[in-house]
Amino acid sequence: MMYRTLVLGLLGILLSFSGTAQIKVSEDIKRSSIASNTNYKLYFVDFWATWCGPCITVSKYLTGLQRQYPEDFYIMSLSQENPDVVKRFVSKHNLELAVAIDYEGGAFTHYNVTSLPHGILLNAQGEKLWEGHPAEFKWYHLKRFLKQQKTSASIDEMFLVQAYETPVDTTAQVAYDFKGHIEVDELPQKEAFLSALKKTDYLEVTGSLRAILAYTHHIFEERIEVPEDLNKTYRVRFKYNTRAYEHKTKAVLKYLKLKQSHKDVEGELLYFNLENSHFWDVNQINWGDDTPNFLVGETEIQADDVSLSALNYKLANLLEMPILTNNKELLNELHDWNVHYKYFDLMASAMEDTYGIKIEKKVGTYRKYKIRD
Numbered sequence: 528m529m530y531r532t533l534v535l536g537l538l539g540i541l542l543s544f545s546g547t548a549q550i551k552v553s554e555d556i557k558r559s560s561i562a563s564n565t566n567y568k569l570y571f572v573d574f575w576a577t578w579c580g581p582c583i584t585v586s587k588y589l590t591g592l593q594r595q596y597p598e599d600f601y602i603m604s605l606s607q608e609n610p611d612v613v614k615r616f617v618s619k620h621n622l623e624l625a626v627a628i629d630y631e632g633g634a635f636t637h638y639n640v641t642s643l644p645h646g647i648l649l650n651a652q653g654e655k656l657w658e659g660h661p662a663e664f665k666w667y668h669l670k671r672f673l674k675q676q677k678t679s680a681s682i683d684e685m686f687l688v689q690a691y692e693t694p695v696d697t698t699a700q701v702a703y704d705f706k707g708h709i710e711v712d713e714l715p716q717k718e719a720f721l722s723a724l725k726k727t728d729y730l731e732v733t734g735s736l737r738a739i740l741a742y743t744h745h746i747f748e749e750r751i752e753v754p755e756d757l758n759k760t761y762r763v764r765f766k767y768n769t770r771a772y773e774h775k776t777k778a779v780l781k782y783l784k785l786k787q788s789h790k791d792v793e794g795e796l797l798y799f800n801l802e803n804s805h806f807w808d809v810n811q812i813n814w815g816d817d818t819p820n821f822l823v824g825e826t827e828i829q830a831d832d833v834s835l836s837a838l839n840y841k842l843a844n845l846l847e848m849p850i851l852t853n854n855k856e857l858l859n860e861l862h863d864w865n866v867h868y869k870y871f872d873l874m875a876s877a878m879e880d881t882y883g884i885k886i887e888k889k890v891g892t893y894r895k896y897k898i899r900d
Contacts, residue, residue, distance in 0.1 A: 549653075549684065549685065549686070549687040550572065550603075550605075550629075550633075550634050550685060550686050550687070551629075551630035551631075551633050551634070551686075551687050551688075551689040552605070552627035552628055552629060552630055552686050552687070552688055552689070553610075553628045553629070553630040553631070553688075553689060554610045554627065554628045554688070555627050555686070555688055556610065556613055556614060556617055556626040556627055556628065557617060557622070557625060557626050558625050558682070559593065559601065559602065559623065559624055559625040560623045561590070561593045561594055561597055561623050561624070562593060562597050562598075562600070562601050562602075562625070563597040563598055564597075564598055564599070565681055565682060566679040566680060566681050566682075567598075567599055567600060567601040567651070567679055567680065567682070567685075568599040568600070568650065568651055568673060568676040568677075568678070568679045569599060569600045569601070569648060569649070569650060569651075569656075569669070569672055569673060569676060570600075570601050570602075570603065570648070570649045570650075570651075570680075570685050571589070571600065571601070571602045571603070571646060571647070571648050571649075571661075571664070572603050572605055572634065572638075572646065572647050572649065573585070573586070573589055573602055573603065573604040573605065573624070573644065573646050573661055574605055574606075574634075574635060574638075574640045574643060574644065574645040574646065574647075575604050575605070575606055575643060575644055576606055576607070576608055576643055576722075577606070577608060577612060577613060577616040577822050577823075578722075578821050578822060578823050579643045579644065579823075580823050580845070581643070581644055582643055582644040583620075583823075584662075585644040585646075585660075585661045585662055586604065586622065586624065588661065588662055589602050589604075589624060589646075589661055590622075590623050590624055592664075592666060592669065593623070593624060595666060596666075596669060596673070599673055599676075599679070600669060600673065601625065601682065601685075602624050602625065603624075603625045603626075603627060603685075603686060604622070604624050604625065604626045604627070605626075605627055605628075605629050605634055605635075606626070606627075606628055606629065607628070607629050607632050607635055608628070610628050612822065613626065613628065615822075616822060625682075627686060630689045638655075638658070641714075644660065644661050644662075645658075645659075645660070645661070646658070646659065646660070646661035646664055648664065648668075648672065649685070650672075650676050650678075651676065651678045651679050651680035651685075652678070652680075653685070656672055657672070705728075705729070705764070705766050707766075707771075708765070708766045708769035708770060708771035708772070708778070709763065709764065709765055709766070709769075709771035709778045709779070709782055710763070710764045711761055711762070711763050711764075711779070711782050711783065712761065712762045712763075713759055713760070713761055714733070714759075714760040714761060714762055715760075721733070721734035721735075721738040721739070721742060722734065723742060723820060725820065725832075726764075728766065728767060729764045729765055729766045729767060729772075730764070730765045730767070730772065731762065731763070731764050732762075732763045732764075732765070733760075733761070733762045733763070734760065734761070735753075735758050735759070735760050735761075736753055736757060736758050736759055736760075736761060736783075736898070737751050737753040737758050737898075739761060739763060739779065740753070740776060740779065740780075740896070740898065741840070741844070742840065743775035743776040743779060744776055744840075744896065745834075745836040745837055745839060745840035746840060746843060746849065747840075747843035747844055747847070747848065747849045747850070748844055749847075750849060750893065750894065750895045750896060751895075751896050751898065752895065752896065752897040752898065753898045754898070754899070757785065757898060757899075757900060763779060765778070780898075784900070785898055785899065785900055786898070786899050786900070787896055787897070787898055787899075788896070788897050788899070789894050789895065789896050789897070790894070790895055790897070791892050791893070791894055791895075792892070792893065792894075792895050793890065793891065793892050793893075794849070794890065794891075794893065795848060795888065795889070795890055796848060796849040796850065796851055796888075796889065796890070796891050796893055797842075797843075797846070797848055797849070797850045797851070797886060797887070797888060798850075798851055798852070798853075798886070798887045798888075798889055798891065799835075799839070799850060799851070799852040799853070799884050799885070799886055800852075800853055800884065800885040800886075800887065801835075801852055801853060801854040801857055801883075801884060802853070802854075802885075803883040803885075804854075804857065804882055804883040804884055805882060805883045806835070806857075806860070806862040806882055807862050807863045807864065807882070808862065808863070809831075809832050809861050809862060809863055810863070811863035811865075812829060812830070812831040812863040812865075820832065820833050820837065821833070821841055823841070823845070826867055826868065826869040826870075827865060827866065827867050827868065827869075828841060828842070828845070828864065828865070828866045828868055829864065829865050830862075830863060830864040830865075830866075831863055832861045832862075832863065833861065833862065833863070833864060834858060834859045834860060834861055834862070835852070835857060835858050835859075835860070835862070836858040836859055838864055838866065839852070839858075842866070842868055845868055846868065849893045851891065851893060864882075865881075866878065871886075871888070874886065
C-alpha cells in the first residue's frame with residue numbers, strides 16, 4: 528500500500544511538471560527589470576513587433592500592469608524579428624518588460640497569432656486562461672486569476688532557450704525556389720497586419736489585398752478601394768531584379784486577374800517640395816537581411832535602404848493623409864532615414880533642416896484607385 532502510494536505520488540509530480548508550458552525562444556533578449564521573483568503563478572505572453580505602432584502603445588500599458596503586480600505575474604514580449612533589430616529597439620526605447628525571440632515562430636503558430644498586438648495568459652501548468660488584445664486585459668481580470676492559482680513555475684520552466692544549430696558553411700544556404708518572378712498565397716484569416724520583410728533573394732509582403740496594394744503603390748491606404756469580397760489576405764513574394772519586383776502593383780493584379788481604374792479627387796494633403804533636397808546615403812543604418820525596412824516608434828521612424836516613395840507611404844498611413852511631391856525622379860532612390868512624425872511643426876522643421884524637404888499642408892487633387900474583378 529505504501530509502495531502504491533509512493534508510485535502514485537511520484538507519478539503526480541511528473542505529470543504536474545510535464546504540464547508546464549515550455550515556450551521555445553531562440554534568444555532571451557532581456558529579463559524584466561520590474562518583476563521581482565523567479566517563480567510566478569501567471570505568465571502573460573505579449574506578441575509584438577518593433578514595426579507595429581499599436582504594439583508600442585500596448586507595451587506601455589503592460590509595463591504599468593507589471594509594476595502593479597511584480598511578484599506573482601510575469602510578462603514576456605515575444606517577437607519573430609531579427610534579434611539585432613529587436614536589441615537596438617529595446618536599447619533605444621529602454622523597454623522594461625522581458626523580451627525574447629520566438630524560436631522558428633513556434634509560439635506564433637501554436638497560438639494562431641494572425642494580428643498584432645496579441646496576448647495570452649498562461650498559468651504555471653501552461654494552461655491558457657485568457658486570450659485577446661492586450662489592452663483588454665485589465666487589472667481586475669489579473670486579480671481574479673491570481674486568486675484562483677495555487678502553484679507557480681520558474682521563468683526557465685516556462686520559456687526554454689533553444690539555440691539554433693550553426694551551419695557548417697553559412698555561404699552555402701539554399702535559395703528560395705521560385706516558380707516564377709512572383710508567388711502569391713492566399714492565407715486563411717480574413718485580414719492581417721501588413722508585414723514587409725527583406726529576404727536574401729526576395730521581398731515578402733503579407734496583409735490584406737488593400738494593404739498590399741497601398742504598399743506597392745506607396746500611398747495612403749484609403750486611396751485604394753477594394754470590394755469586401757476581394758479584400759482577402761495574401762502572402763506575396765517578389766523576386767529581386769525581375770519585372771515583378773520593379774512593377775509590383777501590376778504583377779499582383781495580373782496574378783490575381785484583377786483590374787484597376789482611377790479617379791482624381793480633391794482633399795487635404797501634405798505637399799513635399801524637393802527643390803533644395805539633400806538626402807542621406809545608405810550607409811547611415813544597416814540592419815541586414817530578414818528584417819523590416821522600418822522601425823516605427825511612438826514619435827520617430829527609422830528606415831534602412833528605403834526610397835522617398837516608400838517613406839511617404841509609411842508617413843501617409845501614420846498621419847492618415849495623402850502625400851504628394853514635385854519631383855518624381857527622386858522618389859525611387861534608396862536612402863536611410865530618421866524622421867519625427869508625431870508633431871507636424873517639429874516634423875516639418877526637422878525634414879527641412881536634415882533633408883532639405885519643405886512640407887506644406889494644403890487642399891489639392893490626388894488620385895484614388897478602384898479594384899475590380
